[in-house]
Amino acid sequence: MELWYTEKQTEAYGITAKIKETYVREQTDFQDLAMIETEEFGTMLILDGMVMTTVRDEFVYHEMVAHPALFTHPNPKHVLVVGGGDGGVIREILKHPSVEKAVLVDIDGKVIEYSKKYLPTIACGLEDPRVEVIVNDGYMHIHDHKNAYDVIMVDSTEPVGPAVELFSKGFYQGIYESLKEDGIFIAQTDNPWFKADLIQSVNRDVREIFPIVRVYCANIPTYPSGLWTFTMGSKKYDPLEVDETKIPEIESKYYTPRLHKAAFVLPRFVEDLCK
Template sequence: MDALKNGWFSEINDLWPGISQSLEVEEVLYNGHSKYQHILVLQTKSYGKALVLDGIIQCTEKDEFSYQEMISFLPLCSHPNPKTVLIVGGGDGGVAREVAKFPKIEKVYQVEIDEKVVEVSRKYLQFMATGYDHPKVELVIGDGYKFVEEHKHSFDVIITDSSDPIGPATCLFEEPYFVRMKNALKPGGIICTQAGTYWSNLDQIKRTLNHCKDTFPKVGYAISSVPTYPTGQIGYMMGSLDETINFREPKTVFTDAELDKMNMRYYSDRVHRASFELPRFVEKELDL
């Protein structure tokens, strides 16, 4: 609550030293602790409702769709026939909402360690938590790290919608987790995980990318714009068991009418291709 002063919330964290994102707050809707983290839901003046975990903005009503659509449809459209999907994290329900839209999907397992995040999201963030109401989605409250280990060769796509690499999410950015994901994939499977901003976390991105490179024969790094994330940008680490895959070229391309029917506001095949175009200094540092 020290971050709430004079009607403003400020996100201050050593992960992005020297910068801060601030939002004007109209009302504190929820303020409490789970056994894992501090949970805050704010009604902001310009970005609608906002979910904050341990002082870090996870999503806001105005711009959440960019992240949710991209972390879901980048891997789904890169896979030739995704039927079974595992989501690790994503307690707000936004990724489940997007994955369930994909026509070929038959089953979605959502594994979230913090039941309180799910409970709070269902009450205050219904625009994302609708993902839990889809008949294809099965919610499991538990440790996604262990769940992946216990389900070998089970999923076409694994999406890790984690918070940043501090606290309970730290293990999801380390090499043993990537090995576990690899073993949990079916032949030709794909993983996609939240992977920070290159403006502030390039060293962390490089370490995560190297874990991915050591585990998967083909990797990629894509980006999208999310104004309320640090520096206004977020990245997506992708890995595939198919060494012939071209992440830049989606295997599923939807018409504008199909995208409208799914209420897609950010993702398209054009955005998919463009998201892998990186500044030269990033390409050089990541050796892509």
């Protein structure tokens, strides 16, 4: 008998993967969590029926959350990740020698626990001495830490369950206040095929708070539609003004210095959502 996992990405569309083994299925205090082994994408973390990461394609998302912002800021020392309990963004942050401290705040400790056990190549940076892991509400952490961070990265699920507040204008205002005077924030902002309204609303809210706002894209095959957007809000530095010839090469599989600016070149239909 074959077992398949299907994520319904809309009421009429989904993606499916053949399952080799189920490691964990648990209702945590915040969400339904599953860790499964798939034949095509390896180990897969699923929260509330949505694919969060897989061993095969995780590098795209994690590199593109971390590196565009960290190579735009000239000297990022203190970095916050809201969400991201699998540890992938933290792993990428640690590739930047200027970073003195990286703080991870995830509301669900079970995500962190099971990622360490079943996703060791992704969660490998969580024990690094430069990293502080906090199991708490990221929304409240932001509001309790003013003028504290050079870069803030929001590695959230889609806007359902505990992540709803992480897509609100009040949260973006809190991020602005939690950043230092030249700070940068980055958030995953879903896909333009099925969540165009979300991209428009986030872009509108962030533009009312930050003087520089840029949207960029990456290809992530296990995420809805495969085309994924990220929104950057910056107080001072424009990613399009970065001299790509001065971006050092780092260990990566997706991000490159030449891709830094190229990722901000949007398809016309995505560009239209950001006007």
